[in-house]
Amino acid sequence: MEFQNKPIENLANKKLFIFDMDGTIYLGSRVFDYAIRFIKNLRASGREVMFFTNNASRSVSTYVDRLNRMGFETCREEIMSSADVTAAYLKKHYAGKRVYLLGNSDLYGYMKEQGVLLAGENEDNVDVVVSSFDTEMTYQKVTAACRYLLKGAVFLSTHPDFVCPTESLPIPDSGAICAMLTAATGKTPKYLGKPYAETVEMIELVKGYDRSEMCIFGDRLYTDIALGAHNGMCAVLVMSGETVEEDLGGLAPEDAPEYIFPSLDEVDRAIFGE
Numbered sequence: 001m002e003f004q005n006k007p008i009e010n011l012a013n014k015k016l017f018i019f020d021m022d023g024t025i026y027l028g029s030r031v032f033d034y035a036i037r038f039i040k041n042l043r044a045s046g047r048e049v050m051f052f053t054n055n056a057s058r059s060v061s062t063y064v065d066r067l068n069r070m071g072f073e074t075c076r077e078e079i080m081s082s083a084d085v086t087a088a089y090l091k092k093h094y095a096g097k098r099v100y101l102l103g104n105s106d107l108y109g110y111m112k113e114q115g116v117l118l119a120g121e122n123e124d125n126v127d128v129v130v131s132s133f134d135t136e137m138t139y140q141k142v143t144a145a146c147r148y149l150l151k152g153a154v155f156l157s158t159h160p161d162f163v164c165p166t167e168s169l170p171i172p173d174s175g176a177i178c179a180m181l182t183a184a185t186g187k188t189p190k191y192l193g194k195p196y197a198e199t200v201e202m203i204e205l206v207k208g209y210d211r212s213e214m215c216i217f218g219d220r221l222y223t224d225i226a227l228g229a230h231n232g233m234c235a236v237l238v239m240s241g242e243t244v245e246e247d248l249g250g251l252a253p254e255d256a257p258e259y260i261f262p263s264l265d266e267v268d269r270a271i272f273g274e
């Protein structure tokens with residue numbers, strides 16, 4: 001792919017810098033020291049930083065603790081996940097409706113806290129099925145979700161990722177679980193999280209910036225980069241995670257990032273100097 005980064009000033013002038021986590025600021029348990037340095041430099045220069053993950057299987061407080069242990073010195077206000085976007089979406093469009101959640105206990109607790117009316121496995125009908133990265137999935141839960149879908153419940157999913165990276169091989173994630181539900185019911189979900197418009201809209205609302213003042217850094221093309229590319233926000237691809245050179249060849253212009261860097265190390269040096 002013939003690729004030319006835009007002038008670095010376009011990126012340096014942004015006000016809110018949004019980071020994907022795995023593959024971008026760390027890889028598994030390996031923390032990228034340069035990511036800590038870049039984020040420090042951004043904050044010291046008055047720019048704002050935020051972390052956004054599609055992984056709704058862990059609570060935000062889990063991420064705060066994890067990132068702090070890694071040295072990122074963050075707080076609740078800097079972290080958002082697809083669970084936040086989904087809860088906001090449910091409140092806006094399905095307030096007071098009964099929701100069956102195919103998700104683990106962290107997500108269940110969070111949705112309950114947000115006032116979502118959660119249904120059990122043996123109800124006659126529910127209004128909405130929300131499927132997620134359910135690491136505590138059972139055949140019984142899947143069957144309940146399918147039964148509600150076949151009876152006409154709206155089908156939502158927190159995020160479309162097919163796999164979640166781990167120390168060794170990737171493991172099945174939300175998109176793969178949805179594929180199973182689709183195979184069994186013929187229904188397809190409306191996905192939230194990255195790369196969908198609801199996520200950019202929520203960040204604008206919560207942070208008070210226009211999308212033209214924000215940029216996203218990530219390693220996954222169909223979520224991180226598409227979030228920017230499809231929603232009028234600057235997207236920066238780093239090659240420190242999932243994407244390899246060969247993936248870039250067939251990339252359509254509407255799916256392409258505005259910048260590609262080997263890692264955040266080079267972004268930091270381009271903006272702040274050596």
Ligand SMILES: [Mg+2]
Binds near residue numbers: 020
């Ligand atoms: Mg990633």
